Amino acid sequence: MTHSNVIHPLCVGLFAGPVDQDNQSAGTATYVSAMFEYLILGSGVPILVDTGTLSEQSASERQHRVLHRPANMDPVRVLEPFGLTAGDIGIVVNTHLHWDHCSGNDRFPGARILVQRAEVAHAIDPLAEHRRFYDKISGITPAWLAAWDRVQAVDGDLRIAPGVTLIALPGHSPGSQGVLVETANGRFLIAGDNVNTYHDWINRQPPRVIVSEEAWNQSVRRIEMLECEVIPSHDLELVDHPPFGA
Ligand SMILES: [Zn+2]
Numbered sequence: 061m062t063h064s065n066v067i068h069p070l071c072v073g074l075f076a077g078p079v080d081q082d083n084q085s086a087g088t089a090t091y092v093s094a095m096f097e098y099l100i101l102g103s104g105v106p107i108l109v110d111t112g113t114l115s116e117q118s119a120s121e122r123q124h125r126v127l128h129r130p131a132n133m134d135p136v137r138v139l140e141p142f143g144l145t146a147g148d149i150g151i152v153v154n155t156h157l158h159w160d161h162c163s164g165n166d167r168f169p170g171a172r173i174l175v176q177r178a179e180v181a182h183a184i185d186p187l188a189e190h191r192r193f194y195d196k197i198s199g200i201t202p203a204w205l206a207a208w209d210r211v212q213a214v215d216g217d218l219r220i221a222p223g224v225t226l227i228a229l230p231g232h233s234p235g236s237q238g239v240l241v242e243t244a245n246g247r248f249l250i251a252g253d254n255v256n257t258y259h260d261w262i263n264r265q266p267p268r269v270i271v272s273e274e275a276w277n278q279s280v281r282r283i284e285m286l287e288c289e290v291i292p293s294h295d296l297e298l299v300d301h302p303p304f305g306a
Contacts, residue, residue, distance in 0.1 A: 062244050063102065063103070063222060063223030063241075063242045063243055063244065064102040064243070064244060065100055065101070065102040065103050065222075065223045065224065065241050065242060065243045065305055066100070066101050066102050066243060066303045066304070066305045066306045067098055067099070067100050067241055067243070067248055067250065067291065067303060067304040067305055068098065068099040068100075068101070068142070068303045069096050069098055069291065069298040069301050069303075069304075070096060070097050070098065070099055070138040070139075071094050071095070071096055071133055071138075071298070071299045071300070072095050072096060072097055072112035072113075072129065072133050072134070072135045072138060072164075073094065073095035073112060073113065073116075073119075073127045073128065073129040073133055073160075074091040074093075074094050074095075074127070074128040074129075074133075074296075074299075075091060075092055075093045075094065075095065075125060075126065075127055075128075075294075076090070076091055076092060076125075076126035076127075076128065091128070091296065093256070093257075093294040093295070093296060094294060094295070094296050094298065094299050095112050095113065095127070095160050095294065096110065096112075096293065096294070096298055097109065097110045097111055097112055097135060097138070097164075098110065098239075098250050098291070099139065099142065099144075100221075100224060100239070100241055101142070102223075102243075103221035103222050103223055103224050104221060104222065105150030105151060105221060106142075106144060106148055106149050106150060106151075107149070107150065107151045107152075107153065107220070107221060107224060108149045108151070108152050108153070108168065108171070109152075109153045109155065109239050109250050110153070110154060110155055110161040110162065110252075110293075111135055111152060111154070111161070111162055111163065111164030111165050111167065111168065112135040112160065112161075112163065112164045113127065113159055113160045113163045113164070113203075114163045114164070114203050115127075115129070116128070116129050118159075118163070118203075119159075119160075122159065122192070122195055122197060122200065123159060123160075123192065123193075135164040135167060136164075136167055136168075146167050146168050146169065146170075147168075147169055147170045148170070149168040149170060149171045150170060150171055150172070151171055151172055151173075151174060151220060151221070152165055152168050152171040152172070152173045152174070153173075153174045153175075153220070153226065153237070153239055154173065154174070154175045154179070154204070155236060155237055155238065155239070155250065155251075155252030155253065155293070156175075156176075156179050156232065156233045156235060156236045156237070156252055156253065157175060157179050157180070157182075157183040157194060157202075157204055157233075157235075158193040158194065158233065158253065158269075159193060159194065159195050159202070159203070161252070161253070161293075162175075162203070162204040163195075163202075163203035163204060164203070165203070165204050165206070165207040165210075165211075166203065166204075166206035166207040168207075171210065172210050172212050173207060173210050173211045173212065174212055174214050174218075174220060174226065175211055175212075175213060175214065175235065175237075176213070176214050176215070176216075176226075176228060176234075176235030176236070176237050177213035177214065177215050177235065178230065178234040178235035179233060179234060179235020179236065179237075180211065180213050180235065181234070181235070182194075182233060182234045182235060182271075183196075183202070183204075187271060190233075190269065190271070193269065214226060214237070216228045223241060223242035223243070224239065224240070224241055224242075225239070225240045226238075226239060226240075227239070227240050227249070227282070227286070229251070229252065229254050229279040229282065229283070230271070230272065230275040230276075230278075230279060231254050231266070231267075231270060231271070231272060231273075231275045231276025231277075231278075231279045231280075232252065232253040232254045232267050232269060232270055232271070232276065233253070233269075233271055234271055234272075234275075236252050236253065236254055236279075237252065238250055238251045238252055238254070238283070240286060240288060241304075241305065243304065243305025243306075244305065245305050245306070246288070246289060246305065247286065247287065247288035247289070248288055248289050248290075248291055248304045248305060249283060249286060249288045249289070249290050249291065250291050250293075251283065251290050251291060251292060251293060252293055253267050253269070253293045253294070254267065254276060254279055254280075254283075254293075255267075255283075255290055255292045255293065256292055256293055256294045256295070257292050257294060257295040257297075258292055258295050258297060259295075260292065261290050261292060264280060289304070291304060
């Protein structure tokens with residue numbers, strides 16, 4: 061069956077290096093990576109994979125990261141060129157629940173939100189060294205919980221729309237998942253943070269943050285068996301990249 065799905069990578073922020081506590085002008089440094097959400101059109105209902113973070117301020121205060129987000133990189137405004145509003149998104153998929161992939165969930169009021177059950181459990185009580193990535197910080201309520209009434213926990217692989225399938229890929233986090241998209245021009249996998257950049261994928265370089273190297277290696281083999289083109293999560297090459305599958 062031929063599918064008409066198309067994937068649009070949408071940049072919702074640019075990262076400079078870690079904040080230098082002694083030199084707050086680090087914000088002018090060259091960007092080192094980018095934050096994305098991925099809009100999948102063609103399966104009937106608009107699907108959004110990941111929803112970015114709240115704001116430049118929250119990235120700085122909670123994560124000590126310098127994020128550049130001009131108004132045209134707002135997670136809702138990036139939908140405007142497609143004639144879409146926030147309410148048009150029917151499904152949100154979170155590849156995982158780290159702060160930079162799910163904090164905008166509440167801004168899409170018509171969407172059910174699909175997350176692996178293992179990820180929900182880990183977000184509630186993460187490994188000590190991973191607490192910050194989940195905004196598990198004293199006095200802070202993680203932003204994704206603002207939409208928790210619409211979260212649906214998923215166990216393993218699941219077809220969610222014609223030609224669109226969730227693939228469980230633990231490694232970077234216990235409940236990381238990818239989204240396999242069949243298009244008229246091949247199969248593509250939105251890989252989440254298991255694959256940060258094209259360079260990492262070519263070199264089979266694991267992400268810096270990982271809960272299980274064994275699980276990550278198994279997920280890599282799983283991805284290889286899918287025989288698809290891999291779309292990484294934070295590669296600057298994806299800024300203004302043409303759509304996949306068009
Ligand atoms: Zn992550």
